[in-house]
Amino acid sequence: MPISSGRAGAPAPDAVSAPPLGLYFHVPFCSAICHYCNFSRGLLDEDLVRRYVDAVTAEVRRAPARFRWQPRQARVDTIFFGGGTPSLLDAADVARILDACRAAFDVTPDAEVTLEANPESAADPFLAGIRAAGVNRLSLGVQSFRPAELLRLGRIHDVAQAQRAVARARASGFENVSLDLMMWLPEQTVPQWLESVEAAIALAPEHLSLYMLELYANAPLRDTMARAQWSLAPDDDAAEMYEQAMARLDASGYRQYEISNVARPGRECRHNLKYWTDGEWLGFGPGAHSTLAAVRWKNVSATEDYVARVVAGASVETERRDLTPVERWQEALITGLRLREGLSLAAVAERYGVDLDARFGPDLRGFVEAGVAAREGDRLRLTRRGMLLANEVLRVFI
Numbered sequence: 001m002p003i004s005s006g007r008a009g010a011p012a013p014d015a016v017s018a019p020p021l022g023l024y025f026h027v028p029f030c031s032a033i034c035h036y037c038n039f040s041r042g043l044l045d046e047d048l049v050r051r052y053v054d055a056v057t058a059e060v061r062r063a064p065a066r067f068r069w070q071p072r073q074a075r076v077d078t079i080f081f082g083g084g085t086p087s088l089l090d091a092a093d094v095a096r097i098l099d100a101c102r103a104a105f106d107v108t109p110d111a112e113v114t115l116e117a118n119p120e121s122a123a124d125p126f127l128a129g130i131r132a133a134g135v136n137r138l139s140l141g142v143q144s145f146r147p148a149e150l151l152r153l154g155r156i157h158d159v160a161q162a163q164r165a166v167a168r169a170r171a172s173g174f175e176n177v178s179l180d181l182m183m184w185l186p187e188q189t190v191p192q193w194l195e196s197v198e199a200a201i202a203l204a205p206e207h208l209s210l211y212m213l214e215l216y217a218n219a220p221l222r223d224t225m226a227r228a229q230w231s232l233a234p235d236d237d238a239a240e241m242y243e244q245a246m247a248r249l250d251a252s253g254y255r256q257y258e259i260s261n262v263a264r265p266g267r268e269c270r271h272n273l274k275y276w277t278d279g280e281w282l283g284f285g286p287g288a289h290s291t292l293a294a295v296r297w298k299n300v301s302a303t304e305d306y307v308a309r310v311v312a313g314a315s316v317e318t319e320r321r322d323l324t325p326v327e328r329w330q331e332a333l334i335t336g337l338r339l340r341e342g343l344s345l346a347a348v349a350e351r352y353g354v355d356l357d358a359r360f361g362p363d364l365r366g367f368v369e370a371g372v373a374a375r376e377g378d379r380l381r382l383t384r385r386g387m388l389l390a391n392e393v394l395r396v397f398i
């Protein structure tokens, strides 16, 4: 397969035969700002939400002409509303955006359509409305099932709201629900973390994402921790949190398919898999990233700026660059090793023209001997222990 699919601005047949695209919508509004958050978001502003929905819908409508495709020419099999807090939109807004997608792209009948929701804004009419509009996967930002931890993180929902949100999702017809949990929180012990894991398993979601808290330099949580003299558990405890949670999830019928993600068989997040398998996607909304035909770009980040540019018919694109062949194989390696199945070295050689054994042979052998990586035929993957050390392992390839 060639390095570039040649899809951007390509004539019709190329776009039709290319693998389906993903669409990502960044919804940059939140009811409150969590103490650890480093995402692109701002506080809810109803007037700006209205203008944002108009702008993002217009950006979608213009997409075929922008890439010189016919309307409904490019196939799309995943759509993802992330944020921010997409559940702050009205269901009618989500329906409008999805209608625009179906008019601009050939959205496959079995497309995975995910919306991230916070438990406090996952109300019945909203969930029923987005389900009717075609959203078929709900990703709930639960983070913890312990009240003290939710408070420390600055989350505005409580445990009962998280549990009710799952029940409401089921009642609204969602058969694919994912929960996000965060580990290695201030003052959290291993047994306390496992309480949240057990509470999540008890709700029987199809998918779980387990993230380790990252303390950004400017996160308010850092100051709060310093004032309250809270600390993070030692690294050994963090490793134990990860390994014990994964073992418990294995025993409950979940399959780990990526460093931070487990799913019931067949319920892996197809949209996120595009990011980890050199797929292509278009991002809409402020700050959204896109990757198409070995070109990557980002939309302007500030919501007002984004809206003003769309209204003026100007480009929202910034930081556009061609990915070099070296960047492409490095990225394929880094994202491929995040996956439990790892990657095929032969496929990397064929696709990117790089012989990783010749280039990194001693390092790869060292990783295998140290038990952080495994070789099975031509496949290379990280072991579970290796996943804990992923950053150190992956650094070798850059």
Ligand code: SF4
Pocket: 029, 030, 031, 032, 033, 034, 037, 038, 039, 041, 083, 084, 085, 118
């Ligand atoms: S809800 Fe999500 S995006 Fe919004 S402030 Fe909290 S962590 Fe950040």
